[in-house]
Amino acid sequence: xxxxxxxxxxxxxFKYLAQRFAFLSLIxxxxxxxxxxxxDTVIVxxxxxxxxxxxxxxxxxxxxxxxxxxQFVTNLQELGAIREQNADLRETNTRLLEWQAVAxxxxxxxxxxxxxxxxxxxxxxxxxxxxxxxxxxxxxxQSVLITAGGRDGVAKGQAVVTGEGLAGRVTQAxxxxxxxxxxxxxxxxxxxxxxxxxxxxxxxxxxxxRPRLIYLGVKSAIAPGDRIVTSGDAGAFPPGLPxxxxxxxxxxxxxxxxxxxxxxxxxxxxxxxxxxxxxxxxAGAK
Amino acid sequence: xxxxxxRRTPWQKFEARARNILPFGLTVVxxxxxxxPTYVPGLAQxxxxxxxxxxxxxxxxxxxxxxxxxGFAIGILEDLLTGAPLGVGxxxxxxxxxxxxxxxxxxxxxxxxxxWFAFGFVAFGAVLLKWLCIGLVTESGFTPFGDLFAAYLITxxxxxxVAWLFSKAQTGLLxxx
Numbered sequence: 021x022x023x024x025x026x027x028x029x030x031x032x033x034f035k036y037l038a039q040r041f042a043f044l045s046l047i048x049x050x051x052x053x054x055x056x057x058x059x060d061t062v063i064v065x066x067x068x069x070x071x072x073x074x075x076x077x078x079x080x081x082x083x084x085x086x087x088x089x090x091q092f093v094t095n096l097q098e099l100g101a102i103r104e105q106n107a108d109l110r111e112t113n114t115r116l117l118e119w120q121a122v123a124x125x126x127x128x129x130x131x132x133x134x135x136x137x138x139x140x141x142x143x144x145x146x147x148x149x150x151x152x153x154x155x156x157x158x159x160x161x162q163s164v165l166i167t168a169g170g171r172d173g174v175a176k177g178q179a180v181v182t183g184e185g186l187a188g189r190v191t192q193a194x195x196x197x198x199x200x201x202x203x204x205x206x207x208x209x210x211x212x213x214x215x216x217x218x219x220x221x222x223x224x225x226x227x228x229x230r231p232r233l234i235y236l237g238v239k240s241a242i243a244p245g246d247r248i249v250t251s252g253d254a255g256a257f258p259p260g261l262p263x264x265x266x267x268x269x270x271x272x273x274x275x276x277x278x279x280x281x282x283x284x285x286x287x288x289x290x291x292x293x294x295x296x297x298x299x300x301x302x303a304g305a306k
Numbered sequence: 307x308x309x310x311x312x313r314r315t316p317w318q319k320f321e322a323r324a325r326n327i328l329p330f331g332l333t334v335v336x337x338x339x340x341x342x343p344t345y346v347p348g349l350a351q352x353x354x355x356x357x358x359x360x361x362x363x364x365x366x367x368x369x370x371x372x373x374x375x376x377g378f379a380i381g382i383l384e385d386l387l388t389g390a391p392l393g394v395g396x397x398x399x400x401x402x403x404x405x406x407x408x409x410x411x412x413x414x415x416x417x418x419x420x421x422w423f424a425f426g427f428v429a430f431g432a433v434l435l436k437w438l439c440i441g442l443v444t445e446s447g448f449t450p451f452g453d454l455f456a457a458y459l460i461t462x463x464x465x466x467x468v469a470w471l472f473s474k475a476q477t478g479l480l481x482x483x
Binding site for chain 2: 039042043046047049050051052053054056057058064067068071072075078079082083086087090152153154155156158159160161163164165191192199201206207209224225226227228229281282283284285286
């Protein structure tokens with residue numbers, strides 16, 4: 021290789037050098053892109069949105085078989101326990117009817133008291149249902165792509181929930197798709213309140229299924245089993261959305277088990293409270 | 307050889323070209339497959355690095371059809387789609403290609419078990435690099451390495467399946483009749 025004799029080996033050397041040049045320039049380009057991406061530029065976001073929008077219809081079709089199989093397995097499992105479940109549900113139903121009566125009474129009372137005090141009502145949420153078509157990143161990033169986008173009124177910063185509780189927030193909204201950053205992602209920071217005392221803290225994801233509480237007050241006494249709800253601080257989310265439960269609480273850390281499991285995300289709801297959110301420059305509330 | 311190439315009809319040329327993008331096409335397909343949710347508890351957290359398997363496989367068997375340029379393109383596409391920091395996946399795939407291209411003598415006509423074993427080392431390096439890069443680029447710090455190790459093991463486990471599918475495609479479609 022070092023001493024090219026014929027035309028062929030000279031050509032080989034040229035090819036080798038060209039390849040080497042291509043390799044080095046591409047490596048340089050990846051580093052440049054890392055820096056551009058870190059600066060959070062609009063171009064990168066647009067590129068992500070465009071690619072997601074283009075690929076979502078394909079992913080939608082690809083997700084179909086897995087969804088069907090999962091549905092089938094769930095049906096079989098439920099069929100086995102149908103009698104027991106029925107009895108349980110009847111019992112729960114009776115109990116819930118009693119609660120409903122109580123809730124209605126309290127709601128009335130609450131409305132009257134609010135009217136007396138002249139408090140401003142919280143904004144009503146408008147919601148959009150969407151399907152999860154891609155669960156991306158494996159252990160490196162915790163986000164999902166959903167089948168609703170700008171055309172359905174989905175915008176950056178909106179809260180995404182399931183029946184169980186908060187799943188995440190919209191970080192990028194395309195025309196027909198949107199990316200939801202899950203609360204377990206390493207970049208996720210959510211203002212929350214802990215337990216009955218309602219101590220303020222920030223729920224910080226770390227790419228593991230169990231996020232942690234940070235900036236928790238020194239005096240706060242939290243215990244395993246405490247419920248975590250969104251605080252609504254900084255206008256990021258509407259207050260009171262269920263988030264998770266404390267599973268470990270010692271001096272070093274407070275670990276949370278979210279109510280929403282990443283694996284079971286199939287359909288989600290995007291809530292639009294008309295809040296500007298922490299993503300916008302001018303935070304809405306407070 | 308050139309004589310035969312000159313006598314090709316446009317259709318044959320088109321067909322040859324279509325066959326030649328097969329490695330790239332299949333890599334994109336396994337990437338999308340990796341993105342598809344399985345709804346199986348615990349699986350999303352340990353999704354295998356399918357593109358790494360694909361890039362490694364084609365770097366050994368068809369380096370002519372999937373070079374640095376396409377490796378870079380796949381990496382960028384994956385970064386954009388998965389929401390990972392832009393450039394990190396591309397860097398990992400490029401370096402994987404570089405390692406394999408520089409060890410072509412070692413990989414030449416080696417039994418499957420040897421390439422699988424070697425993949426164990428290459429993939430470990432790749433996962434470590436990706437972990438390091440993401441940790442450095444992301445302001446929020448490093449992902450717990452334990453979770454990544456599980457994903458690494460799963461990637462090793464799916465290697466034979468993906469490699470088998472690809473080798474079927476290679477012998478069935480890529481080798482000129």
